[in-house]
Amino acid sequence: MEKIAVMVTGVGGGGHGEQILKALRLASAPYYVIGGDMNPYSMGLAEVDVPYLLPPATDPRYIDEVLKICAKHDVKALFHGSEPELKAMSAQRDRIVAQGIFLPINPANVIDLCMDKAATSTWLLDNGFDVPRTIAIEQLSDLDRVDFFPAVLKPSVGGGGSNNIFLAQDRAELQFLGTCLFQTIGAYIVQEYVGDTNSEYTVGVLCDMDGKLLNSIAVRRMILSGLSNRIRVKNRTGNPAFGDILAISSGVSQGEVGPFPEVTAACERLATTLGCRGAVNIQCRYANGKVYVFEINPRFSGTTSLRAMVGYNEPDVLIRKHVLGEAVSPRFPYRSGRVVRGLAEVLMPENLFERSQGADQ
Structure with a gap:
């Protein structure tokens, strides 16, 4: 099968660009991945088929450079790997799509709302969440x-x-x-602060680009691990409902992956009410029988590869449906399991960018 050219930006370690790259590598379809990052020492640049050094997303040249690379490699789908890049691509989405590139991002109004946590909180209350x-x-x-x-x-x-x-x-x-x-x-x-350290979830809801719900998945976070907590302190409030320890996630999620209908049902309703397209990631805690949403990320998640490991591969599903024209059944099956994380190292090649000089499929 001919390889499908896909570009992923922001492939540096720790962001959702790296996660999308990992998910594409786990897919059964053969992807030819062009990767970009503004940092020449980003780990992901050593793991793509062709690496490129990009200007920052705030640079006026950014979209020009991305489109030039996409044209050179006949890229079929473009994925952003950071929120600044999401903003830049959203602002020039018409130009990107006009070049025949599949751009799986949410509508501009959804992106703008979700990137403002105060506005998001008001919207949630107004809509009964x-x-x-x-x-x-x-x-x-x-x-x-x-x-x-x-x-x-x-x-x-x-x-x-x-x-x-x-x-x-x-x-x-x-x-x-x-x-x-x-x-x-x-x-x-x-x-x-609601719930305890065992009640936090990161939930993915996937819609197609017409807004039709495809599926959902959740990770019940293990936030007491050293990698996964930003703050960890003894509970001094005197309220035992919060547990012995209070903790705030670092954003490096790991834990139990599965459907968790007690939280995903509310998140599915949220995503469809909001009018999401593609992937959306919802941060919440489940306490007192309620799903308390504290953040909505209108993009792929930092747990994209964890989900792909159990058969819930969001970037692959969207490409297969919208680029390859395959039928994707709503509620496609996936496994449940526990996924944990550690550290990994890579020796950066000295001739890293030689692959992007005249690279040809």
Whole structure:
């Protein structure tokens, strides 16, 4: 079977671009993967068929360079590997699609909404979904409105990988951490900490590009592992419902992978109500019989390869349906299992970019 040329940007270690690359390598279809990254030392560049060094997504030349590479290799599908690249591709989606390239991204209004956590929280409440109590901090006096603890402080926009996130267990901590965060990034949100360390899920909902629901999957996170927690502290609130330890995920997810209908049902309803296309990733905790959504990522997940390992291969499914024209049955079967993570190393070739000089399939 002839190899299908696919480009994945942002293939550096730790991001969802690397995850998409891994998922494509797990697929039965033979993919010829062109990879791009702005860092010449990104691990993923050593693992693609042809590597390219790209300008940052904020550079005016970015889309031009991506399209030039796509034309050279007759790329059939283009996947972004970082949120800045998602924004850049979304802004010029018409130009990309006009070149005959399949671009599996959500509508612009979905992307814009989900990248603002304060706006997302309001939308969830307005549409009948459960969400932790959330207060936007636009000036330090807004901290006086916080009447719940523990409280999670985090950026409303950005903050990937749990950057600039803090946990306050009492008023004094809130005031100190809240002041420091405001001085560092400006406005942010404070969100109620719900559930315990065994109740957190990252949920993937997959729709086709016409908005038809295809399937869903969840990972019940093991967030007490060293790789998987950003914050881990003793519970000092006196409330045993939170467990002995309070923890915030690092974004490096691992754990039990499966359908988990108690959480995926609500997330499926959310994705269809929102009007998602392609992949969407929903972060939530399941507590008191309710699914509390605290973040929606309108893109592929940092657990894309974990899902592909059990037969739920999102990028492959979308290519097969929309590029190859194959019939994809909704609720396609996949396995359940526990997937854990560690560290991996690669020796970067000295002639890494020679493959992209005149590379030809």
